[in-house]
Amino acid sequence: MSALLHLAEHRLQEIALGVMAVVYTTRLLWYFRFKAGKDRFPHTGRADTDARRGAIYSLFNVVMPWAMESTRKHPGFYLQFVLFHLGVVANITLSFVIPYGPGLLAANTWLVRLFQVACGLACGVGLLRLARRVLKPVMRLISTPDDYFAVTLLTVWFFFGVLAAPNSAASGEGILIAYFFLTAFFLLYVPFSKISHYLYYPFTRWYMGKTMGHRGVYPLPSRKGA
Numbered sequence: 001m002s003a004l005l006h007l008a009e010h011r012l013q014e015i016a017l018g019v020m021a022v023v024y025t026t027r028l029l030w031y032f033r034f035k036a037g038k039d040r041f042p043h044t045g046r047a048d049t050d051a052r053r054g055a056i057y058s059l060f061n062v063v064m065p066w067a068m069e070s071t072r073k074h075p076g077f078y079l080q081f082v083l084f085h086l087g088v089v090a091n092i093t094l095s096f097v098i099p100y101g102p103g104l105l106a107a108n109t110w111l112v113r114l115f116q117v118a119c120g121l122a123c124g125v126g127l128l129r130l131a132r133r134v135l136k137p138v139m140r141l142i143s144t145p146d147d148y149f150a151v152t153l154l155t156v157w158f159f160f161g162v163l164a165a166p167n168s169a170a171s172g173e174g175i176l177i178a179y180f181f182l183t184a185f186f187l188l189y190v191p192f193s194k195i196s197h198y199l200y201y202p203f204t205r206w207y208m209g210k211t212m213g214h215r216g217v218y219p220l221p222s223r224k225g226a
Helices: 003-031 051-059 069-073 075-100 102-107 109-135 137-142 145-164 173-192 194-214
Strands: none
Touching: 003 075, 003 173, 003 194, 051 194, 069 075, 075 102, 075 109, 075 145, 075 173, 102 109, 109 137, 109 145, 145 173, 145 194, 173 194
């Protein structure tokens, strides 16, 4: 292993993760400075729900595609969402497995293939999302430079994840160096980009669900017989 690859796999990743943790901690401390307001609207509607049930329902709404009109009418979009985010999880996991558990990849060909399939499918979804933003007038209208850059960055990162998964010297160190430099840049960039929305997801969904549950809206009633 060259000194540059060792730097890319270890020190660079450690620094990037440290910066990411500091930025996220700072943002959360700032976020919790503001006390959430109480809903002044009286409890109305159905009596079989409350703020707590509504909050829990809202928090797990992401795994209930039937509860959202957009994914209920367009299940393909939800499939893309799942594949894309599974690719993120797989690629982040891979960035730890290569430097700290390379034996897992050497001893399990199926694990290498699993990482490659997850990253490859996510890469394909990234290309579809990028094309959709470029080709559809409505998407172009609401897209910002950060949207284009973020999707492009993730798509390229997934592609290099596919190449890096075998962790093989036969393919040369260049691929691994590029992969880990991309990973470090991704870690540094995410806290300052729109990708960081997941940091606020549990808090915003809990607050919205609590409010909607208080108003008797969440959980949504069953659509059977509708």
